[in-house]
Amino acid sequence: MVVPAKPVAGQPIETAWGELAHDTAVAMDIQSGVASVAVAGAVSGTATVTFPRPFASAPTVVCALVSTSVAYLALVITAPTATAVGLGLTHKTAGTSFTDTRQVAWIAYGPRA
Numbered sequence: 001m002v003v004p005a006k007p008v009a010g011q012p013i014e015t016a017w018g019e020l021a022h023d024t025a026v027a028m029d030i031q032s033g034v035a036s037v038a039v040a041g042a043v044s045g046t047a048t049v050t051f052p053r054p055f056a057s058a059p060t061v062v063c064a065l066v067s068t069s070v071a072y073l074a075l076v077i078t079a080p081t082a083t084a085v086g087l088g089l090t091h092k093t094a095g096t097s098f099t100d101t102r103q104v105a106w107i108a109y110g111p112r113a
Contacts, residue, residue, distance in 0.1 A: 028109060028110065029055060030109045031059075031109075033052075039089050039099060047088075049084060050083060055108070056082065056112060057111055058082055059080055059109055060110060061085045063077060063106040066103035070100070074090050075087070075089060
């Protein structure tokens with residue numbers, strides 16, 4: 001992390017000060033992406049998302065289908081760890097097999113490692 005020059009009265013503040021303040025005061029990280037989850041003739045399917053940067057501990061993860069929702073699909077998030085989370089699709093009718101592939105957008109936020 002680059003430490004910017006100390007602000008001087010009457011002079012513009014370097015934009016890096018905002019990043020520095022956020023990184024040290026908030027110490028949170030936000031990451032996002034899109035994962036492809038496929039199911040092939042089964043009752044469910046999963047994909048593992050490995051975070052680009054590990055968190056200090058398990059983050060909060062929120063996700064949604066990118067394409068139009070399908071009434072028979074349920075989206076499942078497995079318990080995230082500091083390094084990864086599992087995203088799954090399952091049929092809403094227990095025991096029903098299906099074949100489908102969907103894009104799932106995810107956002108993870110948690111303590112910066």
